[in-house]
Amino acid sequence: MSAFVAEALREADRRRPAAPEVALSTLPEAGVDELARAAAAGSTEAVARLYDALVDRIYRYTAMRVRRREDAEDITQLVFERIVTNLPRYRHGTRPFEAWAFRIARNAVIDHVRRQRPHESLDAAGEHGVGDGLDAITLRDEAIRELRSAITTLTPDQQEAIALRYAAGLSAEEAAQVMGRRAGTVRGLTFRAVATLRRRMAVGDRSAP
Amino acid sequence: MNRAEDRSAFDDDLAQLLERAAADLRPDPLYRRRLRADTVNRHVALREGLIAVPRARGEMGRVGRAVLYASLATALSVSAVGAAAQDAVPGDLLYPMKLQLEDIRLRIASPALRHDLLAQALGERLDEVEQLAQRGEWQRAAGAAGAAEAAEGRLSTDGTVLGRLDADEMQRHVILLTDLLADAPASARNGLERALDAATFGPARGASQDPASTSNGGHAGEEDPQ
Numbered sequence: 001m002s003a004f005v006a007e008a009l010r011e012a013d014r015r016r017p018a019a020p021e022v023a024l025s026t027l028p029e030a031g032v033d034e035l036a037r038a039a040a041a042g043s044t045e046a047v048a049r050l051y052d053a054l055v056d057r058i059y060r061y062t063a064m065r066v067r068r069r070e071d072a073e074d075i076t077q078l079v080f081e082r083i084v085t086n087l088p089r090y091r092h093g094t095r096p097f098e099a100w101a102f103r104i105a106r107n108a109v110i111d112h113v114r115r116q117r118p119h120e121s122l123d124a125a126g127e128h129g130v131g132d133g134l135d136a137i138t139l140r141d142e143a144i145r146e147l148r149s150a151i152t153t154l155t156p157d158q159q160e161a162i163a164l165r166y167a168a169g170l171s172a173e174e175a176a177q178v179m180g181r182r183a184g185t186v187r188g189l190t191f192r193a194v195a196t197l198r199r200r201m202a203v204g205d206r207s208a209p
Numbered sequence: 210m211n212r213a214e215d216r217s218a219f220d221d222d223l224a225q226l227l228e229r230a231a232a233d234l235r236p237d238p239l240y241r242r243r244l245r246a247d248t249v250n251r252h253v254a255l256r257e258g259l260i261a262v263p264r265a266r267g268e269m270g271r272v273g274r275a276v277l278y279a280s281l282a283t284a285l286s287v288s289a290v291g292a293a294a295q296d297a298v299p300g301d302l303l304y305p306m307k308l309q310l311e312d313i314r315l316r317i318a319s320p321a322l323r324h325d326l327l328a329q330a331l332g333e334r335l336d337e338v339e340q341l342a343q344r345g346e347w348q349r350a351a352g353a354a355g356a357a358e359a360a361e362g363r364l365s366t367d368g369t370v371l372g373r374l375d376a377d378e379m380q381r382h383v384i385l386l387t388d389l390l391a392d393a394p395a396s397a398r399n400g401l402e403r404a405l406d407a408a409t410f411g412p413a414r415g416a417s418q419d420p421a422s423t424s425n426g427g428h429a430g431e432e433d434p435q
Contacts (some may be wrong), residue, residue: 069421167231
């Protein structure tokens with residue numbers, strides 16, 4: 001633990017009585033929105049539980065979008081920094097916290113892709129992740145490898161829809177809020193993406209020796 | 210997850226494969242624990258004021274800007290009218306004066322302050338779009354996006370690089386504009402998306418200077434293929 005963090009924790013302990021700690025022990029089944037409210041009010045426990053509730057899904061989402069473990073880790077870290085920093089500004093009641101959090105994640109991914117390859121499209125950027133990058137992330141079988149390769153051939157919006165639906169586990173309505181689209185549009189994107197994947201994988205099967 | 214409605218349309222085997230591929234993407238346990246501690250520590254440090262909370266939208270951020278405003282307020286001596294013009298938004302009577310004052314400031318400011326002024330001008334234009342949208346004046350908000358684009362163009366032409374504070378401010382604009390975009394009527398969406406594009410300029414430029422200071426980008430260029 002760095003000296004700064006140690007000092008921060010000591011200082012936090014000294015000020016503890018003034019901090020609005022929200023007791024969550026009475027809310028063992030608190031939902032994400034409830035945790036977000038408590039976290040915004042200053043509850044450390046709520047922040048930790050919020051992290052536990054979101055980290056795997058945010059990591060999966062970013063990993064599916066950038067495909068390199070190091071990038072996914074960096075982006076996930078950045079997303080949680082932003083979530084914690086902006087928690088006080090989250091407007092409760094306007095939209096679900098998850099949609100807000102994944103919007104931050106989505107923006108971070110887009111920012112990352114632009115920064116890495118400012119002159120290439122998201123499509124082109126995705127092509128570079130195939131092979132070496134994918135190998136860095138656990139792959140269990142060839143079908144999944146093939147599937148991930150096929151995903152990179154989708155349009156950016158289709159990739160986004162697939163990542164939000166399958167990696168982040170969001171409903172069409174939630175994904176629509178993240179993407180700033182209508183739920184029907186997201187369903188359409190997902191449907192076409194799956195149809196394209198099916199087609200490409202079928203082609204791959206036929207061309208296999 | 211509400212995917213039942215889609216499941217019927219998809220091949221179950223492919224859907225299962227997608228879920229399995231996603232499930233394979235797991236963070237390293239050590240990384241996961243370390244990030245958890247970092248996140249909680251950061252929360253505590255922010256809560257207790259041990260690290261700076263980024264400025265709220267619209268706040269003046271730099272000493273240079275404060276000095277600049279003080280000196281220019283004197284130099285321009287337009288008193289109450291000038292002050293009132295600072296709050297004007299596109300379509301207001303005093304809005305042209307606001308733009309003229311900004312232009313004069315830019316002309317007489319030292320080169321060292323030019324970057325601050327250009328970045329501030331972009332922030333002002335985005336503020337205006339957001340204010341109008343929050344008031345429900347969607348068409349005026351969409352119309353104001355052009356000025357945001359122009360401000361972004363000047364910043365781009367100037368070749369300056371945003372610092373961390375500017376990048377943080379742009380990040381807030383991106384988040385707010387994205388929120389507003391979700392609520393915007395179809396007729397205003399294009400304008401807000403243009404403003405969002407302008408807001409994503411800053412973070413990208415800041416990133417080239419200090420990757421740690423980058424903020425997020427928007428979804429510019431990702432048109433709905435439908």
